[in-house]
Amino acid sequence: KLAEETIRHLQRRRKGNPAGHTVGYDRCVNDARENARSQGSTVVRECDFWWALLLNESKSVDQVLAQVGSSRQQLAETLSAICPQVRPQTQNF
Numbered sequence: 001k002l003a004e005e006t007i008r009h010l011q012r013r014r015k016g017n018p019a020g021h022t023v024g025y026d027r028c029v030n031d032a033r034e035n036a037r038s039q040g041s042t043v044v045r046e047c048d049f050w051w052a053l054l055l056n057e058s059k060s061v062d063q064v065l066a067q068v069g070s071s072r073q074q075l076a077e078t079l080s081a082i083c084p085q086v087r088p089q090t091q092n093f
């Protein structure tokens with residue numbers, strides 16, 4: 001459900017702002033790579049991207065989570081169960 005809402009959110013946003021790569025996008029991709037590296041992997045997994053999105057301070061992330069009736073805390077708990085984060089977290093949810 002979260003992935004579907006994320007796609008809908010991005011499709012709505014692109015119509016009004018087809019900016020392409022943004023600073024936030026590049027930061028997220030780099031963070032996902034760092035997540036993978038911290039686990040000794042050269043392959044970036046979907047979980048690495050979800051962690052990068054979760055730790056990103058984007059208001060869009062909060063909007064999408066609210067649309068599906070979730071929060072950063074709930075997503076962190078779910079991700080921790082599926083694929084624990086190895087990198088130290090600097091943010092509290």
